[in-house]
Amino acid sequence: MGTHFDCIVVGGGAAGLATAIGLARGGLSVKALGVPDAPHDDGRSAALFESSLEFLATLGVVEELKAHGAPLRAIRLIDITGALVRAPTTTFKASEIGQDAFGWNIPNAKIVEVMSAAARTTPGLSVSATFLDRFTQDENGITLMTKGGETLTADILIGADGQKSRVREGAGIGHRVKPYPQAAITCRLHHPKDHEDISLEFHTREGPFTFVPVADGLSALVWIMRPEKAEAMVKLPRAALEDEINRRATNALGPVKIDGPVASVPLQKLVANALIAGRVALVGEAAHAFPPIGAQGLNLGLKDVEAIVKRLIAAKKAGEPLATALPHYARDRRIDVEARSAGVDVLNSALIANSLPFDIARAAGLAVLRDVAPIRRLAMRIGGWRSPFGIKKPA
């Protein structure tokens, strides 16, 4: 391959790799930058919904990804807020709405590892660990300099380089940030009892404390708390941190042992002011990020990827300039990105609000969902449950 490409994708996370593979499989010549030789593991996992899995199947990676994950056959909400009016424990089963699972939960590092391997063998795709340094764009195309000192050119540039996106900054796209007084502790856990493919979501005043099943009988922990407390927690000796986890988990799966790394991830809402600028487009967390409420992050990122891949392949097939596809992409995605970012913000803010009316409303709402099966099924099919978990209506 030379140094000119139809498209350069910056960022070797899940969004960038999916974009690069999808475009190359569709016949574009693609360069992917920032693809790690060994993926960074911060203990995080992603629950991927049916729509994401269907898209990943078109990239030929879904079965291998599932081998590292576990299906989410049920979700149990347990209130440990200590609120005066406590919400009842409520279990939502995928089978109640005719689904085998709400989705699959897969460690992030495995997603990147499997997709990097697929990217390296995809014809038309050239992969490099080198980072983007800077770029310019004009009516003729993109000229990009890598940190390794290489100059590359392309018709279009896609920024999938995460929340601190250099592509976003270089394209002059502003963004809005709302920091939350929260960080997530992430790691994987061994536990003696079988997780039975059930995600346990303990609701605390600081945010969720969640055990989500992954492969080999392990669960992934997402524990949201104040950032300074999270910093202190991750510095604890392993045994002391395990004790803290056990204390909150009410022995649901027996005493836990941490497997692999532990990380503290600060949480914020970030929304780019635009998804495109000239020949540049943003996907994934370069465009939007928010707390892991309702597992929206990567699922939303993969929707961006699916949309841009579809638009660019159509332009390529029609022999149209690739840059003409980008405004269509922006129109496809703008409303969804803004609406979901706002929705997650409202949910997260409500969860951490120490407010009696909200506690009463939540307790009453969950009591109805627990006790009235038709309403629970309706909620899972068409209501708030369907959109956070991306569940499709059964045929």
Ligand SMILES: Cc1cc2nc3c(=O)[nH]c(=O)nc-3n(C[C@H](O)[C@H](O)[C@H](O)COP(=O)(O)OP(=O)(O)OC[C@H]3O[C@@H](n4cnc5c(N)ncnc54)[C@H](O)[C@@H]3O)c2cc1C
């Ligand atoms: C605790 C937690 C739990 C979550 N759970 C879920 C979940 O259940 N379901 C879900 O859908 N989402 C979840 N998310 C969100 C999900 O993890 C993210 O949306 C997703 O990982 C973001 O992927 P990305 O590829 O957009 O960005 P990133 O993973 O940040 O990738 C960006 C890549 O760009 C590279 N890069 C940066 N700068 C440059 C440069 N200059 N040149 C080249 N490369 C560069 C980086 O090295 C990195 O490889 C969760 C998030 C958190 C914090």
